[in-house]
Amino acid sequence: MARKTYQGEKNDKNRTMNKLIQSVGVVLEKKGYTGLTIANISSTAGVDRKLISTYFGNINNLIEIYIKSKDYWVAATEQAEQSLANAKDTSTRHFIEELLINQIDQFGLNEEMQKVVLWQISEPSEIMSHVTQEREKMSSLFFAQSDKELAGKDIDLRAVSSLLVAGIYYLVLHSKTTDSTFCEIDISTEAGMDRIKNAVRTILKQTYPTD
Template structure:
């Protein structure tokens, strides 16, 4: 007769890890990044701080795991995106990634705060997150886009850089003071749809202008 697997401790461990990860987000939202101390995280999660070391090794690893879970770029190596990239040299993939990123930043105040944190302060954990994001993005670019653009690949990279950075700025600007930008209300559904259409247009232009003839 097969022995039953005792799953209680495993479930408890996973629940505790999830509580700790959520506590990191709660502290970022309510108290700011400088309050991400081990005592504050443990108190917010209502667990012994020793469990942070037991389950994550260090508070830095815990924060890093939270950031990677939240960071949109860290999902770029999914099989779904890889399959999509094969269809048309990454054109549809580029459009969908940018529009999904636009929605993700808009919907998540914690992600916005992390982006701002990246801008105004050097931090080893954030640098590692940025480097991780860059590696994933470059792997995707090298596989799907670079062969199509060849000597013009940096021009397409520049277009992506402009679109991604504007995605960050427009959403953070809209949520920080609620004002319009160039006459567009980023919170308005119709204006957001216009932005999505323009993203498609810019990508189409780049593939036509700089891609293989």
């Protein structure tokens, strides 16, 4: 059997940083955003609490790194510029439709991010302010292209998109926490969510001119 060799201080640091980042998600899932304390995160990671400040500066930086790594819109923004460039001859309706349908699926599966969004709308937070500013980078990429496509049309795509994104967040949260239908749709079921997806497609189709 080959003898294991010591990988060095740098690898030890990377492993510890990764433990701390992943522990943010564990604490979020188990205790919610109010449980994101230095004691809880370091204990979950099994490392000295002082390493949070040593490696991340402070706990807020650590939490922000985790949230940005898991946030759907932040991740989507990284691929958006290339996707838009590749689809420059395709209506932006198809691009935003795909983003919103994926948002429904991804947000529905991500319990940590469900708690993050609840945190975002519950109280002012410097962390969430930074995250939402990062999300807005998608808007600057997408709307710059859609404005050209919809020039001269009386269409407020920003307002329509705002309602759709916010509605998706709320409906997913409602399906996870409330044991009731919503407008007589059982959104806790796949069939119910399929109806919501079809509604998103219909709204976008009716918002855009014929494409």
